[in-house]
Amino acid sequence: MSKKHSGSCLCGKVRYEIDGDFERFVLCHCHYCQKDTGSAHAANLFSTSATLKWLSGFDKVTVFNLPSTRHTKAFCAVCGSPVPQQSTGNLLVVPAASLDSAITIPPNAHLYMASRAAWEHDLENLPRYDGLPA
Numbered sequence: 001m002s003k004k005h006s007g008s009c010l011c012g013k014v015r016y017e018i019d020g021d022f023e024r025f026v027l028c029h030c031h032y033c034q035k036d037t038g039s040a041h042a043a044n045l046f047s048t049s050a051t052l053k054w055l056s057g058f059d060k061v062t063v064f065n066l067p068s069t070r071h072t073k074a075f076c077a078v079c080g081s082p083v084p085q086q087s088t089g090n091l092l093v094v095p096a097a098s099l100d101s102a103i104t105i106p107p108n109a110h111l112y113m114a115s116r117a118a119w120e121h122d123l124e125n126l127p128r129y130d131g132l133p134a
Contacts, residue, residue, distance in 0.1 A: 003019075003020070003021060004017060004018065004019050004101075005017070005018040005094075005099055005101045005103065006018075006055075006099070006100050006101050007083075007084070007094070007098045007099040007100050007101070008098065008100055009057070009060075009075075009076035009078070009079055009081035009083055009098065010076070010079040010080075010081040011076065011078050011079035011081070013056070013057040013060050013076060013078045013079070014054075014056065014057035014058070014060050014061060014076045014078075014081075014083050015054075015055040015056045015057060016052060016053060016054050016055055016083065016084060017052075017053045017055055018047075018050050018051070018052055018053075018084070018092070018094060018099075019050060019051045019053065020047055020049050020050025020051055021047065021049065021050060022045040022046060022047045022050065022094070022103070022105055023046055023047055023048060023049075024045070024046040024108050024109075025043070025044070025045050025046075025096065025103075025105050025106065025107045025108050026043075026044060026046070026107060026108060026109050026110075026111050027041045027042070027043050027107050027109070027110050027111065028041055028042045028044065028110075028111040028112055029041045029110060029111060029112045029113055029115055029116040029117070029120070030111065030112035030115050031112075031115050032066060032069065032071040033071075033112075034115075034117060036071075036073045036082075037082070040116065040117050040119075040120045040123075041110070041116070041120075042082075042095070043095070043096040043097060043107070044093050044094065044095055044096060045093070045094040045095075045096055045099075045103070045105070046091060046092065046093055046094075047091075047092045047094070048090060048091055048092070050092050051092075052084050052086055052092055057076065060076050060077045060078055061074055061075070061076065061077070061083055062074070062075055062076075062077045063085060072085060072087070073085075081095075081098065082095035082097075082098060083095065083098055084098070
């Protein structure tokens with residue numbers, strides 16, 4: 001039985017639904033993913049069988065293709081949040097944090113670790129807080 005997932009952008013203008021299962025959940029540390037997330041890695045779910053249905057805001061979705069690469073990013077033109085994208089090869093890529101519903105699949109792999117940020121080491125040893133530190 002396939003699962004339904006719902007998601008949205010930060011401002012809520014773009015809303016979507018995914019019907020189906022994810023085959024992979026990867027954390028990509030390549031330079032491109034660092035640049036387009038502003039973080040150490042991108043966290044994306046992949047499916048070749050799930051379907052994407054836009055509930056609202058499809059007219060706000062902008063797609064950027066980095067020339068001479070396979071790197072593509074879909075995002076809300078209002079708030080800049082990443083949103084799903086369907087490639088021509090029927091590959092659905094869903095930014096994990098754009099989902100509003102819980103997912104049960106854990107990440108399967110770290111990709112491009114040789115490109116990881118210079119400051120990305122021993123992060124598990126940092127203090128942890130449930131909110132802003134006092």
